[in-house]
Amino acid sequence: MPPARKRARAYDPVKTRAAVLAQFAQVRDGVRGLDEERLARPSGLGDWSVRELAAHVTTALENVSRGLDLPEPAGRVVALLDWPFATAGRADDIAAGTRRLAADHPDLDALYARVGERFAERLAAAPDGRPLATLHRTAGSTAEDGAPNGAMTLADYLVTRTVELVVHTDDLNRAAGTDIPFDRQALATCTRLLADALAAKAPGASTEVRIPPYAVVQCVEGPRHTRGTPPNVVETDPLTWIRLATGRTDWRTALDEARVAASGERADLGPLLPLMG
Template sequence: MPPAKKRTRSYDPTKIRTAVLAQFTTVRTAVAGLTPEQLAAPTRLGDWTVRELAAHLTMVLGSVARYLDAPEPEKLEVPLQDWPFRTSSAAGQVDEDVHAIVDAGTDLDALFAHAVDRLAKTLPGAADTRLVPSLPQALDCARAGETPTGGMTLADFMVTRTVELVVHTDDLNDALPGLNVSYDRQALAACTRLLLDALATKAPGGSVEVRVPPYAVVQCVEGPRHTRGTPPNVVETDPLTWIRLATGRTTWAAAREAAQVSASGERADLGGLLPIMS
């Protein structure tokens, strides 16, 4: 029997745009209330303090307007589910850009306001099918003054913004216990689904069912495909634990020890496949 044809998950572009703006607004409000001592607190992101983390969050939204102002790439080259695998190669340049912003002493609220203002001028009239650059090519071409040859659709790129915003909101909450910045439900759902689909892309197959209720289920890992009844290999966890596993914020062993993941079946060990992005 030929393998089942993999379906590409679809997202409602209007809902995703709304979710991105909602999560960004929530983070902006939280950052505006932080003290200098809180902004200087360390994070789990290397040498970044909360101030660097907040500066990067402004770049997450600012990149949308910046890419829409840039020349449109020549062709579609990056499927959405492949995006998580491309981010690590741009980490060094992102780190340099964040430190440059912080070292310049620009007021954080001004950075948040500037990102929102630029987006308000560029996003409403942009078609969801419009191509934008993808990392790391966007950074390379921007430095060289060149037009990217390949990119992804604006609709897909906006889904990637939910990942950046949700993951870094979690980083912010980790750095400042008690802050409890909330997660937009649509943003959390999209982030969870994209990282699950990336797992299925990395380890295609149908022998393991990974459940992250209430948002998504995927089958992955080579082996006997489950078709009906109770799957022989099942992994289940909550959205934030899955996101932390997928991005290297926690390990498979730690999550299992803390009873944050249930796994049954001889193939239901995802430790060797994680993280998806880091």
């Protein structure tokens, strides 16, 4: 069942564009420094190697370029807060396309250069309101692998690219032992979109979820808090929140490791997570 619709917060398109470009550049620099030993390590995502994960990151931008190359779609519009819940069910297609992409492009830096240049060129000529197909398949996939899931404005779709880039930056850092930095705007945007998705999935005002310094949302049905200290509070840091929302870690583990503080009878978010498969 789709989550209850909730109006998305506004994101500055200029800042979002800059954040996507900055985070992609950070990842490219980090991947450039990986030797063959680290590229061959398991990524922690299914049976992908770090090399395959690094290749997959380029599809965050390439799918935008490919969408802009297509005619404006006439399909249903995917709202920004619907996107996190529309990404499930593509794992097999994405995995197959990613393996082909990595095999076809052994020179990862050349792949990053080509994808980045094409993206910057397409982006410069495209208005924020331009609709484009949301392609949840990799650059190595074929038409038979599945159709686009709908249409989004370019501005909204670029917000989702911060999620892809930030999540996979964290994946690379953990799997390859890198220390790729996070662009502050990209990390903030990713955190806020996933926090708002939680509020859309579990509408209400009985629980306050705090992810300083980027987001505070209220969610979960129950008595509405009006003043003073909320009776149900969850607090965590941005990366822990992103890992919880995307299934990289589970609620109980985060609690046991004191990476989440939760108080109140409605502060158990475990049944609501992850938000993205």
